[in-house]
Amino acid sequence: MKKSLLLFVALLLSGVVAAADTRPREIAEAEQVIVRTFGRLPEQLRFVLARPDASGCDSYAVSVEEGRLCIEGTSCVALCRGFYDYILSQGYGVANWSGNRLELPDRLPDLKRRVTRSPFRHHLYMNVCTFGYTTPFWDWERWERELDWMALHGFDMPLAPVATEAILARVWRKMGLTQKEIDAYFTGPAHMPWMRMGNMTGLDGAPSQEWHEGQIALQHRILERMRALGMKPLFQGFAGFVPEGMRRLYPDLALTRTRWSGFESNLLSPLDPRFVEIGSAFVREWEREFGRGEYYLVDCFNELDVPFGEKGSDERAATLRRYAQTVYRSLSEANPGAVWMMQGWMFGYQRTIWDPHSVEALLSGVPDGKLCVIDLAVDFNDYVWRSENSWNYYSGLYGKEWIYSTVPNFGGRSALTGVLDFYANGHLGALASRNRGELVGYGTSPEGVENNEAVYEVISAAGWSSRRIDVLRLLHDYSRARYGKSVRGVDRFWRGMLGSAYGEFTNNARFRWQLRPLSRRMPTMGINDNYFEAIEEFLGAASELEAQPNYRSDAIQYAAFYLAGKADILLDAAVWATMSGDEEKAALHERRFLALLREADRLLASHPLLRLDRWEAQARAAGCTEEERDRFVREGRRLISVWGGPSLSDYSARIWSGVIRDFYIPRWRNFFAALHEGRTFDFRTWDEGWCKTDTLSRVKPFAEPLTAACKLVEATRDITPDMVRRSERAVCCWLPFDFAQERTRLSFTIGHEQFRRMRGLRFVSLRGSEPVTLEKLRITASRHCWAEQEPALRLEPGGDAVTLRVEKLEVEAPMAKEFTVTLTLRGRPGADNYTAVELLY
Numbered sequence: 151m152k153k154s155l156l157l158f159v160a161l162l163l164s165g166v167v168a169a170a171d172t173r174p175r176e177i178a179e180a181e182q183v184i185v186r187t188f189g190r191l192p193e194q195l196r197f198v199l200a201r202p203d204a205s206g207c208d209s210y211a212v213s214v215e216e217g218r219l220c221i222e223g224t225s226c227v228a229l230c231r232g233f234y235d236y237i238l239s240q241g242y243g244v245a246n247w248s249g250n251r252l253e254l255p256d257r258l259p260d261l262k263r264r265v266t267r268s269p270f271r272h273h274l275y276m277n278v279c280t281f282g283y284t285t286p287f288w289d290w291e292r293w294e295r296e297l298d299w300m301a302l303h304g305f306d307m308p309l310a311p312v313a314t315e316a317i318l319a320r321v322w323r324k325m326g327l328t329q330k331e332i333d334a335y336f337t338g339p340a341h342m343p344w345m346r347m348g349n350m351t352g353l354d355g356a357p358s359q360e361w362h363e364g365q366i367a368l369q370h371r372i373l374e375r376m377r378a379l380g381m382k383p384l385f386q387g388f389a390g391f392v393p394e395g396m397r398r399l400y401p402d403l404a405l406t407r408t409r410w411s412g413f414e415s416n417l418l419s420p421l422d423p424r425f426v427e428i429g430s431a432f433v434r435e436w437e438r439e440f441g442r443g444e445y446y447l448v449d450c451f452n453e454l455d456v457p458f459g460e461k462g463s464d465e466r467a468a469t470l471r472r473y474a475q476t477v478y479r480s481l482s483e484a485n486p487g488a489v490w491m492m493q494g495w496m497f498g499y500q501r502t503i504w505d506p507h508s509v510e511a512l513l514s515g516v517p518d519g520k521l522c523v524i525d526l527a528v529d530f531n532d533y534v535w536r537s538e539n540s541w542n543y544y545s546g547l548y549g550k551e552w553i554y555s556t557v558p559n560f561g562g563r564s565a566l567t568g569v570l571d572f573y574a575n576g577h578l579g580a581l582a583s584r585n586r587g588e589l590v591g592y593g594t595s596p597e598g599v600e601n602n603e604a605v606y607e608v609i610s611a612a613g614w615s616s617r618r619i620d621v622l623r624l625l626h627d628y629s630r631a632r633y634g635k636s637v638r639g640v641d642r643f644w645r646g647m648l649g650s651a652y653g654e655f656t657n658n659a660r661f662r663w664q665l666r667p668l669s670r671r672m673p674t675m676g677i678n679d680n681y682f683e684a685i686e687e688f689l690g691a692a693s694e695l696e697a698q699p700n701y702r703s704d705a706i707q708y709a710a711f712y713l714a715g716k717a718d719i720l721l722d723a724a725v726w727a728t729m730s731g732d733e734e735k736a737a738l739h740e741r742r743f744l745a746l747l748r749e750a751d752r753l754l755a756s757h758p759l760l761r762l763d764r765w766e767a768q769a770r771a772a773g774c775t776e777e778e779r780d781r782f783v784r785e786g787r788r789l790i791s792v793w794g795g796p797s798l799s800d801y802s803a804r805i806w807s808g809v810i811r812d813f814y815i816p817r818w819r820n821f822f823a824a825l826h827e828g829r830t831f832d833f834r835t836w837d838e839g840w841c842k843t844d845t846l847s848r849v850k851p852f853a854e855p856l857t858a859a860c861k862l863v864e865a866t867r868d869i870t871p872d873m874v875r876r877s878e879r880a881v882c883c884w885l886p887f888d889f890a891q892e893r894t895r896l897s898f899t900i901g902h903e904q905f906r907r908m909r910g911l912r913f914v915s916l917r918g919s920e921p922v923t924l925e926k927l928r929i930t931a932s933r934h935c936w937a938e939q940e941p942a943l944r945l946e947p948g949g950d951a952v953t954l955r956v957e958k959l960e961v962e963a964p965m966a967k968e969f970t971v972t973l974t975l976r977g978r979p980g981a982d983n984y985t986a987v988e989l990l991y
Contacts, residue, residue, distance in 0.1 A: 174199040176226035179378050183230050183298045187245050188252040197229050198222040206271045208306070212236045213263035226380040227273075231304035231614060235266065238607070241630035245302045247600045248758045249700045251632060268304070269581055269616040272382065274524065274553050274593025275305035278343045278449065278493065281312075282789065283562035283598035283802065286339040287768035287782065290371050297375050303610035307591065309447065310376065310383035313369040314346065316362040317439060321431045322393065331395030332356070338785040339772065341794060347452040348391040350413035353794050354785040360774040366439065373440055384491055385436060387446035388429035388480055390418040400424065406457045412795040417450075417457070420473035429480020437485065445522075446481050447491045454496075456503055467511035474515025482520070490516060493595075494552070495526040497540050500933070502963065506544055513548050518588075522551040526595050528576060529556045533569065533655035535932060536902065537964040541580060546587025553591035554580045558605050560659070561802035562598020562790070564760060566651040566711060567659040567675050568605040574612050574619040581616060598802075600759050604628060604652075621648070633698045639691035646684025650676040658968070660803040661718050663747065663814060666833050667821035668725070669800075670882050670898035672968065677715045685712040686867070689860050702856050706757050709859030710750040714805060716869040717746040721818075723873040728825065729883050729916050729984050730875060739873070740822050747815050749862055754807035756855040762808025763846060765790075783844040792837045799837065812847050813840055821887070828980055830890040877914070882971075882987040886918075889981045893925070897972045900989065905929070905936070905969040910955040910990040917984045918947035922977030927954065931966035935959065947983055953990065 177197040185191050194217060202208065202224040210223040210232030219236065223229035237243040243252035288296075300308055319332050337345045338354035339361075345351055376383045394416060396403055404419035418425050437443060450473065458473070459465030481488040497504045513521060525547075531539050541547060554577050558568050580586055592613040594606070607628050611619060625644040630636045647653075654676030662671060685708045695701035724739035754760045769786040773779030788794060790802040791813060817833065824831040852858035876883075882898035900908070913924070923944050929937040937958050945952055977983060 175378070176223075176229060176380060179226045179380075180223075180229040180233070180301070183301050183379070184233060186294065187250055187298050187302065188243065190252075192219070192252075192254055194219045194254065194258055195233070196220050197233075199229070200224050207268050209265060209267035210235070211263055211265045212261065214258045214261035216260070217257040219258055225306070226378075227301050227304060227306040230301040230379075232266070234302040234304075235611075235614070238631045239627050241627060241634075241636075244607075244628065244631045244700070245299055246603045246632065246700070247299070248603060248703050251634070251698075251700055253634060266614055267616075268592075268614045270554075270590065270592040270613060272307045272553060272591030272593070273305045273613050274307045274384075274555055274591055274595070275300055276309040277526075277557065277595035277597050278309065278311070278347060278447070279597040280309070280343075280595075280599060282340050282343040284600060286342070287765075287772040287786070289768075289771065290368055292768075293368070293372055294375065297372070297379065297381075300381070301379050303606065304614055305593075305610070306380065307382045307384060307445070307593065308376065310369070310372060311346065311386040311447070312372060313362070313365040313439075314386040315342065316366050317436050318388075318432060319362065320435050321428060324431070325428070326399050327393060327395045329359075331393050331398070334395070335393035339782065340769075340785050340789045344410075344413075345391075345415075346386060346389070347449050348389060348408055348415045348417055348454065349410040349452065350794070351393070351415050353413070354788065355781060358774050358778055361772070361778065364774065369440060382445060383443070384445045384447045385440075385443045387448035387477075387490070388425075388432045389448045389450045389477070390420065390425055390429075391415050392418050392428070408454050408457075410453055411797045417454075420469070420476035425476050426480045426483060429477070430484040433481055433484035433488070442487075443485065444487060445489050445491050447493070448477055448481075449493050450477065451496050452493070453499065456508065461503065461505060462507055466508060470508055470512040471515040474512050474521075478516045478520060488520075490521045492521065492523050493526050494523045494540060497523075497525075497544065498527055498530055498535055498537065501535075501537060501543075502933070509544050510548050513550050516550070518549050519551065522553060522590065523547050524553045524555050524593065524595065526555050527557045528554055528580070529558065529569070529572060529655050530657070532572065532576070534657055534967045535964060536966065539580070539583075541583060541587060541589070542585045546585040549587060551588040551590045553593050554589060555591075555593040555595045556609065557595050557597065557657075558609065558655075559596035559598050559601060560657050562601065563659045563803045564601050564805035565659040565661065565675055565714075565803070566602060566647070567654060567656055568602060568652055569655045570605065570608050570625070570648060570652045571621050572655070573605060573608045574621050574624065577612055578616070578618060632704075633695050633701045635695075637691045637694050639687045640695075643684045643688040643691075646680045646687060650678050650681035650684065652676075656967070660800065661714050661805075663714075663717050663721050663743075663818065664803045664805070665800050666837070667818060667831075668887065670896075672881070672899045672901060673718075674968070677718070681715060682712060682867075685709065686863060689863050692856060692860055696856055703758055705859050706753050706855050707760060709863050710753045710757075710760075711805065712863050713746045713750040713753075713866060716866045717743050717750070719869050719871055719873060720746065722871075723875070724822075725883070725885075726874055726876045729885060729986065731917055731984075732875075742869075744815060744818065746866065747810050747818075749858075750805075751807045751810035751815075752849055752852060753855055753859055753862070754805070754810070755849050755851040757807070760804075760806050762804075762806045762812070765806070766844070766846065780844050784841055787844075788841040791841055792834075799834075807849065808846055811849060825885070825887050828886055830887060830980065877986060877988055879912075879988040879990075880914075880986045881989055883916075883985060884922075884975070884987075885984050886980050886982055889922075889975070889977050889979050889983075891979055892976060894975045894977070895972055896975060897970055898987070899968045899970050902965045902967055902969065904989060905931075906965065907991045908956060908989050910953055911971075912951050912953050912988040912990050913943070913945050914951045914986045914988060915945065915947045915949055915984070916986055918982045920978060920981045920983050921946045922975050922981055922983050922985070924954070924973060925976050926972075926974035927956070928972045928974075929956070929958075929969055930972070931969040932963055934961050934963045936961050936969065945983070945985060
């Protein structure tokens with residue numbers, strides 16, 4: 151009897167185990183995402199795997215009955231997105247880079263079954279550049295968190311280029327290149343995205359072989375998890391860029407020298423049979439290591455000129471068609487099922503090069519269904535280039551599949567920016583367009599992440615919606631989920647931000663103190679009264695939300711960014727006080743400006759993300775030797791400061807503790823010292839020097855950072871634009887500091903409406919004793935020249951204002967967001983001349 155009972159129990163248990171083993175893998179993986187993200191699997195939750203419909207678009211359904219939450223989804227990602235949609239909309243939790251939260255009530259209120267069906271087959275995530283500005287030093291633990299974040303936010307098509315260089319090196323070694331020749335081509339990890347796109351080679355030195363082997367092991371884990379989650383990774387393909395050593399192996403090799411921002415690379419001609427040979431060998435080697443792929447990202451002309459014939463010519467069309475055929479053959483000969491993924495950035499950024507004739511020729515070289523264009527920057531068409539959307543301009547992309555995507559971040563910049571209403575609803579215009587063609591996907595392609603978290607909540611929600619989203623409602627739900635309850639001050643914060651930073655899109659989201667002194671850029675981020683009042687409202691909710699960790703970290707960030715905005719006002723006030731000769735007022739503004747930056751740095755020392763020590767710890771941990779660890783730290787510093795070339799300095803613009811106190815503040819101290827002593831300063835050399843160090847000064851964080859944040863915001867309310875004493879129409883000025891040599895080029899920016907209305911410039915001498923001569927004026931925007939004159943105007947100190955009528959050129963291009971005015975001035979180095987430049991309408 152006892153044996154029979156034991157046998158029965160054993161059979162029962164084996165049946166339970168068997169039942170568990172037969173459960174769909176998608177459900178088990180979705181459950182693990184939730185456990186890893188939130189630390190537990192809610193008892194009330196049940197996942198059900200549903201059958202997808204014929205459209206290929208995922209869907210999920212959410213319902214609660216008798217306190218039991220049921221999520222039905224057509225894929226693992228759909229199940230994760232369904233759960234996340236539920237907890238977000240009900241105020242129960244969030245998954246954010248800076249902190250997660252999940253607090254479910256003991257009994258869930260009943261909810262009628264609600265079905266959500268995405269209008270898209272693919273949900274793309276990441277940009278080639280993300281792998282430089284954010285991920286280059288990530289380990290598996292950090293990648294695992296990001297993959298879970300993707301699944302919960304509904305992204306199922308991530309870029310996956312990790313270990314590309316290790317596989318390329320294998321192919322090139324088999325062809326006969328030496329390791330030295332290969333290493334001369336490779337950059338450090340943080341600059342590899344631009345090497346992959348043919349923009350540069352060699353910067354900061356190749357990583358060690360041990361590092362490459364570690365990347366292969368890391369990529370195996372990444373891809374294993376992506377596939378387990380049902381994602382569709384985008385691998386890197388061969389775009390034709392090769393090391394200089396190829397000339398030794400093949401003296402007859404047809405190579406074109408490409409140039410980009412002061413860097414060069416070698417592009418193998420598509421007419422050369424070795425293009426297909428190398429491309430196919432790469433795909434075979436990749437798939438031997440990582441298994442079969444389907445989607446391969448190949449970018450051949452990223453911000454490069456087309457080196458084939460004149461625009462509009464039959465020669466160019468034929469060569470572009472042949473080029474596309476060659477790239478596709480390099481994939482299909484190794485994998486007949488491969489789909490070429492192409493970033494469409496250049497179709498908007500370089501539209502005067504990529505006319506419809508050229509684009510149609512390029513795309514026609516690949517069979518339909520085998521090429522998918524990522525329309526990378528739809529937000530740029532609307533807010534920067536002010537040009538027609540690509541799907542309209544290029545007639546639905548000529549029958550090729552395409553993905554609607556946005557670029558909400560450049561360089562991993564920290565500042566708050568992004569038109570949230572556009573990110574929530576802009577895709578509806580594409581869905582409704584008669585030129586939508588083969589619109590198959592939706593995505594976001596930020597150059598850097600771990601910033602502007604609310605922007606990505608809005609973007610991810612839009613990818614699963616075919617109806618207009620109420621942005622204020624979504625932000626209300628998001629805040630309730632992030633902080634645990636609704637607070638009026640937070641709702642008012644979002645209304646204010648929609649009227650300022652989150653109602654404005656810019657590719658230049660930087661404060662002026664983050665630019666090299668004295669760069670003269672117009673404000674671009676919507677920093678206005680609404681911005682400051684919104685953050686004051688947010689901090690005003692501290693008494694109600696101070697117990698919530700997510701609120702505390704947000705309050706620290708917003709307070710620091712409040713001080714950052716006030717610091718810009720003080721910097722402007724200090725310069726214009728100097729212009730007018732009020733040295734006492736200038737010194738007061740200068741001291742307060744530097745003090746605000748110090749306090750912002752100290753606040754951010756308590757933030758979970760916005761710290762240089764975190765970035766450098768990742769870089770150091772990624773190195774395999776002490777020398778390599780130090781080199782990675784220095785390369786990381788280079789990327790977020792001088793970048794690698796003069797035209798890209800200050801591009802990345804991080805508002806980070808450590809960067810503020812060790813880079814920005816000393817740089818401004820050098821400026822003020824030079825200003826007071828009547829001399830110039832070599833900032834390029836100083837900046838490069840900072841990149842060659844790897845030491846970080848210490849800072850003592852506030853014992854109570856939330857209390858400090860509230861006090862600092864309150865104490866700086868008095869700083870307003872009224873403190874800046876300048877003419878209403880003044881857009882620029884110069885002073886002795888600007889004259890480093892006999893001829894000086896001075897640039898400033900104006901907005902499109904200012905350019906449209908302007909009729910000329912007026913030069914008003916404020917003080918000084920030495921004349922200067924305006925030799926040349928040039929106005930540029932979107933790679934076009936809009937005005938160019940050589941007036942030879944002599945500008946005498948103390949004399950009458952001098953007017954220059956600007957003669958605009960006829961340019962066949964849409965009105966840009968910003969225009970750069972460049973003045974060439976001649977005067978004695980350190981010339982005693984203080985002049986304001988005003989716009990005339």
